[in-house]
Amino acid sequence: MKKIINAPADVVTDALRGMAAAHPDRLRVHLEPDFVTRVDAPVSDKVAVVSGGGSGHEPLHVGFVGSGMLDAAVPGAVFTSPTPDAVQAAVREVDGGAGTLLVVKNYTGDVLNFETAAELAEAEDIGVRTVVVQDDVAVRDSTNTAGRRGVGGTVLLEKIVGAAAARGHDLPSCHEIAERVSAGVRSMGMALTAPTVPHVGEPSFELADYEMEIGVGIHAEPGRERVELESADRIVRRLLEPILEDLPFREGDEVLLFTNSMGGTPPTELYLAHGVAERFLAERGVRVTRRLVGPYITSLEMQGMSFTLLKLDDELRQLWDAPVSTPALTW
Amino acid sequence: MKKIINAPADVVTDALRGMAAAHPDRLRVHLEPDFVTRVDAPVSDKVAVVSGGGSGHEPLHVGFVGSGMLDAAVPGAVFTSPTPDAVQAAVREVDGGAGTLLVVKNYTGDVLNFETAAELAEAEDIGVRTVVVQDDVAVRDSTNTAGRRGVGGTVLLEKIVGAAAARGHDLPSCHEIAERVSAGVRSMGMALTAPTVPHVGEPSFELADYEMEIGVGIHAEPGRERVELESADRIVRRLLEPILEDLPFREGDEVLLFTNSMGGTPPTELYLAHGVAERFLAERGVRVTRRLVGPYITSLEMQGMSFTLLKLDDELRQLWDAPVSTPALTW
Structure with missing residues (x-):
């Protein structure tokens, strides 16, 4: 460890x-x-x-x-x-x-x-x-x-x-x-590596060098499936399709897109995935009007990411835009 | 990769x-x-x-x-x-x-x-x-x-x-x-793991499971020495002593302490190290009056951290406190 x-x-x-x-x-x-x-x-x-x-x-x-x-x-x-x-x-x-x-x-x-x-x-x-x-x-x-x-x-x-x-x-x-x-909020995540809980001292699960876990939880709980590593384009689709299927997101709906790092995934990869997600959603007529990109809900040092979509209305958008001042989120 | x-x-x-x-x-x-x-x-x-x-x-x-x-x-x-x-x-x-x-x-x-x-x-x-x-x-x-x-x-x-x-x-x-x-600014860093440059595809260096690199650079350049993993208390001392020796920090000096994650080190470890550093500096009469803690200058997914100390004067402190609004730093 x-x-x-x-x-x-x-x-x-x-x-x-x-x-x-x-x-x-x-x-x-x-x-x-x-x-x-x-x-x-x-x-x-x-x-x-x-x-x-x-x-x-x-x-x-x-x-x-x-x-x-x-x-x-x-x-x-x-x-x-x-x-x-x-x-x-x-x-x-x-x-x-x-x-x-x-x-x-x-x-x-x-x-x-x-x-x-x-x-x-x-x-x-x-x-x-x-x-x-x-x-x-x-x-x-x-x-x-x-x-x-x-x-x-x-x-x-x-x-x-x-x-x-x-x-x-x-x-x-x-x-x-x-x-x-x-x-009105739905999420799905994935992992490239496992976190190690300090008082356990060993990784929470084993993933081969060519594998990723789709649908992983933030405590390293098992997801939907373990598959071979794929391109960012395909990973984004694997996460966003189940989200869109689950909520009745429709053409013209206004959403907040939150692209989250599980901890160990660096900003370059996260922004890259965010860009792919914006294009994916635009093609489906989902209007992203607010964004959050960064490591905000993590699983120790786990490499991986998640997407969260929140359906916005006028009041929720205004409350999102309202001032906030905390160690990790300020505007 | x-x-x-x-x-x-x-x-x-x-x-x-x-x-x-x-x-x-x-x-x-x-x-x-x-x-x-x-x-x-x-x-x-x-x-x-x-x-x-x-x-x-x-x-x-x-x-x-x-x-x-x-x-x-x-x-x-x-x-x-x-x-x-x-x-x-x-x-x-x-x-x-x-x-x-x-x-x-x-x-x-x-x-x-x-x-x-x-x-x-x-x-x-x-x-x-x-x-x-x-x-x-x-x-x-x-x-x-x-x-x-x-x-x-x-x-x-x-x-x-x-x-x-x-x-x-x-x-x-x-x-x-x-x-x-x-x-008036001095830094030193360390690494627990190596980053992998995407177009290279392999880790930039090899570290054994029990080793860390003291004095590593942000491009994974070699540091001063490669030693066995130690407690946070000892790691903090290894980084701060050379910084204090190098600048004429004196009892009563006012400083900004910046505790930085190299990317893969999670907030719990970083805050833990920051707390140790504050106690270490207080014992030596160095007054920390401003702080920054987070992943602000990283080396891809590398696990590790660095400290930076900046000697403050009235003007520098006021400029530090002045409003800033960027994707990664806002107050």
């Missing part, structure tokens, strides 16, 4: 210490239980947006804490759900009296632990609503998941609902917007 | 097409010769800041084109200097009448080609000054370099001199500021 770390068991805590040192003007980092809040939390009378999940997908979620996006993020151990008490502590810290929206990726552990945390928070008279993101069209009922996995759509949802909360939408309205994003 | 590409020879052009599609509101992408300008270039009466070099280090330089940073970037083939005519064409496109500052990393091909481009531009009555960045303390007279290599300091210099130009500094003043940054 080749990593720049000290003790494998301390990786998440040590990384959080580094985040605290790097962003003293933006973030407050709490340890035991581990969670990260924006430095000015709680923001009075604003709906708090809180997310979390296993570490190893950075910048998701800790890099998205800040004005216009998340009030708090709760990182678990690598690829492991955070505990309910950590989520509860984060909610208690950031709730500004207008309630809290929990953004949860659909993995069984996350869903259960956030559910328990919501009950604990409600017992303290904090209003809580939850949205579960399940945008991965690759497979159903995967490792540790009932239904579809939550992946890239989470990034877009956190940005958009964070903007709604910043604009003063109340909890039911934020929840409705989050559900609308969730209903 | 595992990459998401079509023909290896077309990687740079295909990636530029993707950048054009991804950032229509920010960038204008020119092909044959290849260069990228801010969408509103030329900006009248502002000094133009132009950089460039071999591709494969993204986001450097193309991702730094935009208001408050570069007016144009000229990407060569992967790890290969751009040609003088491409640089000349970019300068002609963005010069707004106040002259152009060329930012060049110290590699023999880059220095020669930018020198020729400067002569060609001057023959067209464009005022040109050049700064050559040579901040890598690891080695002297490396592969394709006389003197020290230009690495991470380039990112900081482009941000700071871009801000000076945006504020209306004239060409001699921009050049003086650039030389001040160059004089």
